[in-house]
Amino acid sequence: MSRGMLRKVTAALIIAVATAMMVGCERPEIHRDRFIAFGTIVELNIYTADRELARTAAETVQADLDYMHGAWHAWEPGAMGRTNQLLATGMEFSANPSVLPLIIEAQRLSEATEGLFNPALGQLFALWGFQSDAPQGPPPADEEIQAILDQDPTMDDVHIDGIRMRSSNTAVRLDLGAYAKGYGLHQAMEHLKELGVEHAILNAGGDLRAIGRPGNRPWRIGVRSPEAQGVIAAIETQGDEAVFTSGDYERFFMHEGERYHHILDPRTGHPARGTRSVTVIHQDAAKADVASTALFIAGADDWPRIAARLGIEKVMLIDDAGVVYMTPAMEKRVRFESEPKEQIITPLPDDSLETASVSPPA
Amino acid sequence: MITRADALVILLACGLVAGTYAWLWSPGAPATQVRVISGNEEVARLPLDEAQQLEITGPAGITVVEIADGAARCAASPGTQGICQSAGWLKRAGDMAVSLPNRVIIEVLGDETEFDSMNY
Amino acid sequence: MQIATTREDHRIAWLAALAIAVHILEAAFPSPLPGVKPGLANVITVLVLVLYGWRMAAWVTGLRVLAGSLVIGTFLSPTFWLSAAGALCSLTALGLAHRLAGRTLSPMGLCVLAALAHMLGQFLLAWWLFIPHASLLKLLPVLLTFSLIFGLVSGTMAVLMQRRLSPPA
Numbered sequence: 001m002s003r004g005m006l007r008k009v010t011a012a013l014i015i016a017v018a019t020a021m022m023v024g025c026e027r028p029e030i031h032r033d034r035f036i037a038f039g040t041i042v043e044l045n046i047y048t049a050d051r052e053l054a055r056t057a058a059e060t061v062q063a064d065l066d067y068m069h070g071a072w073h074a075w076e077p078g079a080m081g082r083t084n085q086l087l088a089t090g091m092e093f094s095a096n097p098s099v100l101p102l103i104i105e106a107q108r109l110s111e112a113t114e115g116l117f118n119p120a121l122g123q124l125f126a127l128w129g130f131q132s133d134a135p136q137g138p139p140p141a142d143e144e145i146q147a148i149l150d151q152d153p154t155m156d157d158v159h160i161d162g163i164r165m166r167s168s169n170t171a172v173r174l175d176l177g178a179y180a181k182g183y184g185l186h187q188a189m190e191h192l193k194e195l196g197v198e199h200a201i202l203n204a205g206g207d208l209r210a211i212g213r214p215g216n217r218p219w220r221i222g223v224r225s226p227e228a229q230g231v232i233a234a235i236e237t238q239g240d241e242a243v244f245t246s247g248d249y250e251r252f253f254m255h256e257g258e259r260y261h262h263i264l265d266p267r268t269g270h271p272a273r274g275t276r277s278v279t280v281i282h283q284d285a286a287k288a289d290v291a292s293t294a295l296f297i298a299g300a301d302d303w304p305r306i307a308a309r310l311g312i313e314k315v316m317l318i319d320d321a322g323v324v325y326m327t328p329a330m331e332k333r334v335r336f337e338s339e340p341k342e343q344i345i346t347p348l349p350d351d352s353l354e355t356a357s358v359s360p361p362a
Numbered sequence: 363m364i365t366r367a368d369a370l371v372i373l374l375a376c377g378l379v380a381g382t383y384a385w386l387w388s389p390g391a392p393a394t395q396v397r398v399i400s401g402n403e404e405v406a407r408l409p410l411d412e413a414q415q416l417e418i419t420g421p422a423g424i425t426v427v428e429i430a431d432g433a434a435r436c437a438a439s440p441g442t443q444g445i446c447q448s449a450g451w452l453k454r455a456g457d458m459a460v461s462l463p464n465r466v467i468i469e470v471l472g473d474e475t476e477f478d479s480m481n482y
Numbered sequence: 483m484q485i486a487t488t489r490e491d492h493r494i495a496w497l498a499a500l501a502i503a504v505h506i507l508e509a510a511f512p513s514p515l516p517g518v519k520p521g522l523a524n525v526i527t528v529l530v531l532v533l534y535g536w537r538m539a540a541w542v543t544g545l546r547v548l549a550g551s552l553v554i555g556t557f558l559s560p561t562f563w564l565s566a567a568g569a570l571c572s573l574t575a576l577g578l579a580h581r582l583a584g585r586t587l588s589p590m591g592l593c594v595l596a597a598l599a600h601m602l603g604q605f606l607l608a609w610w611l612f613i614p615h616a617s618l619l620k621l622l623p624v625l626l627t628f629s630l631i632f633g634l635v636s637g638t639m640a641v642l643m644q645r646r647l648s649p650p651a
Contacts, residue, residue: 027610030478034458034467035402041460041467045478062402133462134442206482214478222477234477243481250482253443279481364641367583368591372634375594379630382623 030214033058037065038184039133040205046192047199047214057197061188065204068184071098074122074175075131084122084174087158087167095165103158103165106179109287110155112309113294118266120153122173130251130262131175137253139260145269178263182244182289185209189285201237207244207292209285210237223334226276226318233316233334235281242285246292247277265297272297274320281314281333288312300325308348396434396452398427399467410434410453410470420464427468440464456480494538498545501526505550520632521597524572525640528592532644536577543569563611564604571603572596589640597633601625 031054033044044061046054070078079096083103086093095103106119127144129135151171158174159166176183181204189202189209199212201219210219218236225232226247235243248261248271265272278296282288291312295303300319307315307327314330324340331345398406400418408414408429415437416427423440433453439446439461446466449459455472504523523546531539547569551557556565575595579587587595605622 034399034469036460036462036465036467040462041458043479134445136442201479203479203481206480208479208481210479219478220476222480224480224482231477231480235481245481247482364590365586365588367586368588368594368637371579371587371591372594375598375630375633378598379623379626382626386619386623 028215031055031058035062037062038069038181038204040181042205043201043203045201045203045214045219046197047212048197053196057192057195057200060191060195061202064188064191065184068180068187072102072176072180072184074173074177075126080174080176083165087165087172087174088170090167090170092164092166095160095163097163100160100163100165102176102180102183103174104160105183105286106174106176106290107155107158107160109179109290109310113290113298113306114309115154115266116294116297116306117178117290118154119174119176119179120155120157120169120172121148121264121266122175123153123171124148124264124266124269125175125177125262126173128260128262128264129253130264131177135251135253135262137255137260139255139270149266149269178246178293179286179290181205181207182242182284182286185242186285206250207242207285207289209240209242211240213237223279227322231337232318232340233336235334241281241283242288243279243281244285244288244292245277245279246296248275249277263293263296272299274299276318276320276322278303278318279316279330280312281330282312291315304346304348308350313348394432395471396427396429397467397469397471399469400425401465407471408434418464418466420461420466422461422463422465425461425464425466434468434470435459436461436466436468439466490538493534494541494545497526497530497538498542498549501542501546502550502553505546506553509550509554520635521600521629522636522639524593524596524600524633525589525636525643527572528576528589528596528636528640529643529647531576531580531592532589533647536573536580539576540573543573560611564607567607568600568604571606572600575599589644590634590637593637593640594630594633597629597636598626601629 028047028049031046031048035042042061042065044058046057048054070076072078072080074080074084079098083096083099110117110119124145125131127140127148129137148171151169153169153171157167157169157172159168185202185204185207186209189200189211192200193211199214201208201210208221213219218238221235221237221243222231223233223235223245226249237243246263248259248263250262252259252261261271263272264270275296278292280288280292280295282291287310291307291310294306295315295317298306300317303315303317303325313327314333315327316330316334317325319325322340323342323344325344325346328345328347394410396408396410397404398416398418400420405418406416410429410432413430418425418427425436425446426438428435428437433451435451436446436449436459441461441463446459446461452459452468452470455470456475458467458469460467501523504526508519508522527539527543530542547566551562551565556562576592579592579595605625609618
């Protein structure tokens with residue numbers, strides 16, 4: 001046999017194997033990226049056969065979130081920081097277009113939560129030190145807290161007329177922490193859709209928005225237990241949905257054996273007590289973000305009323321005794337990994353759900 | 363009779379079979395790696411079955427990654443609350459420890475995760 | 483009505499019938515491992531290739547896969563698609579090898595090549611279409627080992643049969 005033949009046989013084998021491998025590579029798969037953005041860990045799962053799209057998408061999300069974080073951070077020299085300086089003067093000014101829609105929407109949601117979501121209390125969050133990556137305590141003195149509460153800054157104090165804005169209360173400082181992440185995830189995912197991404201989960205610090213499905217199964221989400229490391233329940237997403245949880249274990253400091261977490265009750269100025277976590281499933285990520293915080297503060301007694309006002313149908317609240325409260329719609333969607341001690345299914349009050357869904361006259 | 367080309371084909375076939383054994387049967391290769399990301403760049407991808415220590419320098423200081431007994435952990439990190447360390451030993455695919463101040467992510471790689479994403 | 487048939491058509495029909503018989507016989511025997519079969523029908527494909535060329539081999543194999551599945555009752559089932567993918571892959575490899583190496587490859591080399599290509603084709607389809615699971619990959623080396631052994635066995639048979647069939651040059 002000639003040397004040329006040898007080469008040809010080898011070439012044939014290589015071609016056959018290479019063809020077989022290329023066929024294998026075109027199968028869509030889940031591309032996972034993790035990076036730090038928005039002051040937290042961000043995870044992007046994209047199901048696609050297009051490697052290049054997955055890479056571009058990850059870069060786009062990172063750039064988007066970094067931009068939004070800078071623009072919306074209450075205490076950094078971005079658009080929101082500047083807005084806060086101007087609000088403190090009590091004079092009228094032209095609002096920055098990058099924050100105006102957020103503020104208008106936050107105002108509406110603050111009202112729907114009966115003020116439990118009160119982003120005007122930026123000074124209170126700063127006093128506790130929860131705006132930093134590593135809050136340290138100790139808790140501030142009661143007099144300092146009371147001094148801020150006495151000034152009673154609320155979203156009603158912010159007056160908006162077109163693009164002109166003014167605060168009638170100089171104590172107003174906007175901190176959209178409980179809302180900006182949801183809004184940001186919403187925007188970033190819209191951008192991904194424009195790029196052609198159809199199946200993805202964008203997760204920022206445990207809160208996520210999912211679209212599509214990876215092949216012929218749904219996306220599977222594990223809900224972490226507030227008690228310990230581990231998963232309490234599994235949720236399979238349907239279409240375009242956001243899953244948001246607010247928990248007392250997310251950001252906190254310990255002081256003299258007591259845990260001080262970051263979800264502050266605007267009525268007391270202290271961390272809200274009685275609840276361990278609230279999980280919400282909703283189409284609108286921004287609203288889900290606000291709802292999980294507000295329902296946490298509302299607690300086991302009041303959450304159904306607030307949820308109905310917000311038009312949120314899928315809620316799960318775990319109180320500090322480990323009792324799980326759920327709406328009937330939520331019960332259909334969660335599968336418990338370990339059976340909770342006690343489950344209470346609470347339907348939402350109907351009438352208020354209706355009033356919430358009626359849009360106000362223009 | 364068997365020709366030299368036959369012999370070559372058989373030899374290559376044996377090579378292919380042996381290759382697949384080496385590739386797919388090497389002890390637990392794909393599921394037992396840990397990836398270290400610093401400042402959004404992958405800086406290391408290490409097997410979990412080789413004990414070693416790795417020091418990652420980030421904006422806040424040095425994060426020490428320790429690998430031993432098929433698991434990895436954040437042994438030291440500049441964060442004041444020890445959140446990175448409190449994640450403990452990471453061994454299952456998807457386990458993760460994060461130092462936000464030092465912008466370091468330590469995660470165990472693998473395909474066999476039960477959930478696509480975690481909500482907390 | 484009668485369709486005009488050529489000598490070649492008859493030959494295809496006879497050889498295909500033989501291949502189908504082998505195919506069905508093989509299917510009747512229990513298999514020790516799912517996906518592992520001696521693949522004796524490959525002997526016929528390779529012999530046809532050597533004696534009558536690739537076009538003929540493709541016809542015989544195509545008819546074998548189609549008719550065989552109809553008789554066993556697996557037509558359009560996963561088994562059928564796997565079989566078709568294997569046959570397609572093995573025919574492609576045989577075609578390339580035959581074209582490039584010509585007479586320097588005996589039925590032995592061709593059978594080994596066909597057997598491995600067949601298994602690889604089947605496996606990739608199974609992986610891609612049905613169960614893209616990491617543990618399936620662990621099976622691949624084992625499956626390839628079996629197909630190498632069976633390739634050598636069927637190659638020996640093909641060499642012996644070729645000697646009987648072709649008059650000494």
